[in-house]
Amino acid sequence: xxxxxxxxxxxxxxxxxxxxxxxxxxxxxxxxxxxxxxxxxxxxxxxxxxxxxxxxxxxxxxxxxxxxxxxxxxxxxxxxxxxxxxxxxxxxxxxxxxxxxxxxxxxxxxx
Amino acid sequence: xxxxxxxxxxxxxxxxxxxxxxxxxxxxxxxxxxxxxxxxxxxxxxxxxxxxxxxxxxxxxxxxxxxxxxxxxxxxxxxxxxxxxxxxxxxxxxxxxxxxxxxxxxxxxxxxx
Numbered sequence: 319x320x321x322x323x324x325x326x327x328x329x330x331x332x333x334x335x336x337x338x339x340x341x342x343x344x345x346x347x348x349x350x351x352x353x354x355x356x357x358x359x360x361x362x363x364x365x366x367x368x369x370x371x372x373x374x375x376x377x378x379x380x381x382x383x384x385x386x387x388x389x390x391x392x393x394x395x396x397x398x399x400x401x402x403x404x405x406x407x408x409x410x411x412x413x414x415x416x417x418x419x420x421x422x423x424x425x426x427x428x429x
Numbered sequence: 430x431x432x433x434x435x436x437x438x439x440x441x442x443x444x445x446x447x448x449x450x451x452x453x454x455x456x457x458x459x460x461x462x463x464x465x466x467x468x469x470x471x472x473x474x475x476x477x478x479x480x481x482x483x484x485x486x487x488x489x490x491x492x493x494x495x496x497x498x499x500x501x502x503x504x505x506x507x508x509x510x511x512x513x514x515x516x517x518x519x520x521x522x523x524x525x526x527x528x529x530x531x532x533x534x535x536x537x538x539x540x541x542x
Contacts, residue, residue: 351528361517363472363533370528409471413528416485419471 320345322412324420331400332428339395339423341410347371351413352386352393357422358406369393400427432456433534435520441540444510450537452503452520460526461503463495464519466536472519478503479526510541 321344331337343352354366367377369386377384381398397404405427410420433454442448452461460479464472477485478497486495492514494506503520517538521531 353530355533360535361519361538362535363519363521365530365532368530415527416474416477417531422469422471 320347320412320414320418322410322418322420324408324410324423326423327421328424328426330426330428333401334399335427336396336398337400337425337427339397339408339410339425341393341395341420343391343393343410343412345391345412345414347414353411353413353417354384354393354395355409355411356406357409363409366395397425400425402427402429433520433522433532435518435534435537437537438535439538439540441542442507442510443542444512446510447506447508449507450505450518450520450539452505452534453501454522454532455501456522456532457500458522458524458532459500460523460529461497462521462523462531463503463505464521464533466517466519476505477526484526507539510539512541515539515541 323342326340350371352369356364356366367384374386383396385394407422407424409422411417436451462477463475465475466472474487475489476495481497492509496504517536519536520534523529523531
């Protein structure tokens with residue numbers, strides 16, 4: 319069965335701290351895609367990254383970085399030097415015929 | 430341009446009303462989606478359209494009726510809703526179904542009284 323687990327329900331940090339959001343997935347497929355989405359209080363889900371199962375290179379985009387490890391079925395997301403604007407719910411997702419979302423991690427960044 | 434637009438932003442309706450939610454994208458995407466999201470939960474897929482044809486219906490009650498008039502537009506017709514249908518309704522689109530990233534609209538916050 320396909321499943322995505324985000325064990326951290328809520329994380330609170332102070333601005334400028336680094337924070338890592340964990341994502342563990344289960345799938346029997348050899349080809350699959352993983353995603354991260356951000357949902358700020360306004361409600362719109364914002365696409366952050368898509369990673370296919372054959373590409374294990376880590377990715378960095380500004381203050382954001384992603385660590386994909388097939389050996390542990392994890393696709394973790396790190397925000398460096400967090401800012402108040404990073405406060406949101408972050409969803410990890412796995413693609414099947416449809417997107418399978420984790421339960422989300424609420425990140426609160428305090429000034 | 431990765432914009433998906435949705436109207437209205439907010440909707441309050443009684444249980445006997447008929448209303449429609451609208452979604453539009455101009456990215457040339459051939460797959461469009463409706464999701465329902467309750468507070469503090471992930472989005473739940475309702476319907477998927479691929480090349481203007483309904484390809485997935487996640488056993489959604491018939492009081493929700495989707496329509497895809499053309500490749501850019503997606504509607505969700507609402508009739509005889511229940512208070513438990515109150516939620517954020519999100520539309521999304523992607524190049525095609527499966528494996529492509531989905532781009533979401535801002536959602537319609539629906540309250541059924």
